[in-house]
Amino acid sequence: MIHVVVPSTHSSVKTALHPNTATTQEKQEYIHTPVANVKAEGEGWRLELAAPGLEKSSFKLNVEGSILTVEAAYTTREEEGVKALRREFGYGKLHRAFRLPNNADTSGISARYDAGILYISVPKKAVFRVEVG
Amino acid sequence: MKRITNQPIGINRLDQFVDDFFNRGLNAFIGSDHFASQPLVNVFESNTEYTLEIAAPGLEKSDFEVRVEGDFLIVSAQKAGEQSEEGDDKFLRKEFSYSTFSRSFRLPKHTVLEDIKAGYDQGVLKLRIPKSETQVQKYRAIEIL
Secondary structure, eight states: OEEEEOOOOOOOOOOOOOOOOOOOHHHTTOEEEHHHHHOOOOSEEEEEEOOOOOOGGGEEEEETTEEEEEEEEEOOOOOTTTTTEEOOOOOEEEEEEEOOTTTTTTTGEEEEEEEEEEEEEEBOOOOOOOOOO | OOOOOOOOOHHHHGGSSSSEOOOOOOOHHHOOOTOOOEEEEEEEOOSSEEEEEOOOOOOGGGGEEEEETTTTTEEEEEEETOOOOTTTEEEEEEBBOSSSEEEEEEEESOOOOOOOOEEEETEEEEEEEEESSSOOOOOOOOOOO
């Protein structure tokens, strides 16, 4: 189970940098926007975030008002005598923010990490109907 | 869907970096700029081996097929029981699907095919390709008489 913090201290939303030419140290600073799917699921929605090669403890989820923010950081360790010929993923940070629909129940958000995907369930607020007699 | 507001640009700045939960705009019909279906790859080299990391989240170990054809290492995946467009109407935003892909890599000459090891963990397929100690002469130069 991934801990969801509601609400949080404000964290600034940063722009994504483009990883072109960079030293390893600079690469730690890169912020990537992970791709996401959103699906209708039961009485709510399921958000899937592609974030391969992490641990569930690397994720930080925050809800502030109607904005859901997901952050995670890779720990790139340099091994002696190993050189990277190509590096397309698994370094720097992931950051993405979503505006949730008005009828989302932010207190009921839960998340799990499986096979490189972070699944976030967002339930709908319960609707209270008044019978018109 | 882009929300149109009458606020001056300065006030609405932050919104540019916040995505709406739903993406039922035009690109649902004409395709999105950032739809990902080809996995990203890392390649490392040490004195003894090459390591290939392929980011293909959301699959099972048994969904992968890894084979060598000539000089090429071909990695493909087909998610079991997944009809490609199954339940597509339930998607309110769709930016990735790694359920079917194929990617090939040209192998360096001095590798031991028999000892290639593969493992799938946290959405990453990791292949270890050992280098051969003696440079096997796979190719023969043909002399022109």
